[in-house]
């Protein structure tokens with residue numbers, strides 16, 4: 096496991112210096128996956144054969160390359176959440192309806208990683224179509240938290256976060272619609288970055304809520320997140336929502352001094368309902384920032400209390416439309432017995448989707464229907480603007496905002512499945528960021544009394560990932576949190 100614990104930059108150096116062969120690194124990873132999967136279930140598909148073939152090719156290519164010619168991710172396996180397309184590999188979205196779907200093309204992020212030499216060893220488990228906060232809605236069974244196997248890893252990118260924590264993935268890409276990168280990162284003690292809406296192309300990500308979805312890295316440390324963000328960022332002709340903005344070198348500013356920067360602590364994020372130990376550890380980390388010369392002030396984001404409700408109108412509305420394409424005609428699963436076309440559509444969807452997906456489709460269809468559109472959907476869009484304006488105002492005064500990532504540490508399997516509202520509330524601190532399209536990162540900041548990791552969230556201005564990565568990196572070095580679970 097020694098290699099698997101190393102940062103990406105160091106792995107790249109070892110491969111460049113020809114001290115490690117891609118096939119050796121892959122072997123170590125496949126062994127670790129074999130060892131941990133019976134406990135974790137963090138993967139839906141392990142593409143062993145293909146990865147071994149690619150690593151052997153990389154071994155031979157490496158012989159011919161000079162040190163400077165070896166690209167950043169040459170021979171390094173990256174795992175991918177199973178709602179992102181990797182050519183010729185099964186992509187299920189953790190749903191029965193896509194159980195046997197083979198991706199016909201690479202998502203843009205995958206293509207970009209491949210161009211830098213990355214290898215793809217597996218697809219990580221998730222909540223069905225990324226709808227959930229615990230990875231329990233997966234058709235392929237839940238993923239378990241490597242810090243406590245009786246607990247959830249968070250979600251929806253729970254497979255990615257659990258695998259990175261357990262070192263059964265070197266790094267992973269997840270997707271975040273309402274917290275799906277940051278909340279599992281927090282619950283598993285790893286780093287999760289949701290970039291600004293438009294920073295990274297979503298071409299090839301299975302759409303859930305198109306005005307909110309964003310792809311981002313889940314990694315062992317902040318530097319790895321910056322390393323991957325450098326590779327996956329940038330405008331893409333295949334995604335009209337990707338932004339034509341310059342991409343800085345995110346590694347360059349990681350160790351800049353944070354002295355003189357201004358941090359905002361939103362009073363609405365430190366209220367009752369949050370576990371005392373979570374609050375305590377986050378505030379302790381804020382004290383560290385202060386000792387490094389950061390000026391901290393209390394701010395207010397007054398519309399925070401409406402964020403969850405707003406999200407659970409907008410996201411299901413978009414989902415009900417996006418998931419219309421799974422009809423038994425265009426994608427793999429089709430019901431066996433039916434009478435006519437409409438009956439085939441209905442039965443396929445009734446049999447192919449799980450309960451949470453159906454719940455969202457029904458909510459979305461309801462809020463978009465003629466009689467309720469103005470009362471729900473239109474109103475939610477207006478509140479979304481107010482939430483955005485809260486952040487705009489706050490960022491006139493501060494450079495970044497610090498909050499807990501999740502109100503609690505990892506909860507027990509089954510604890511919240513019977514009550515969807517309880518489950519929805521576990522994203523209470525992450526959702527507003529998606530509604531406002533902003534970048535945010537979660538880093539581990541300590542443990543609760545049960546030894547479970549606590550996550551701290553840093554929210555930045557639009558397209559200012561550089562600042563939050565810088566602050567996160569400096570804080571990570573200061574806090575020195577052990578993020579390797581015993582497993």
Ligand SMILES: NC(=O)C[C@H](N)C(=O)O
Pocket residue numbers: 225226227228250251270271272273274275276410519522
């Ligand atoms: N997809 C996400 O970002 C997570 C959120 N809990 C949801 O279920 O919608």
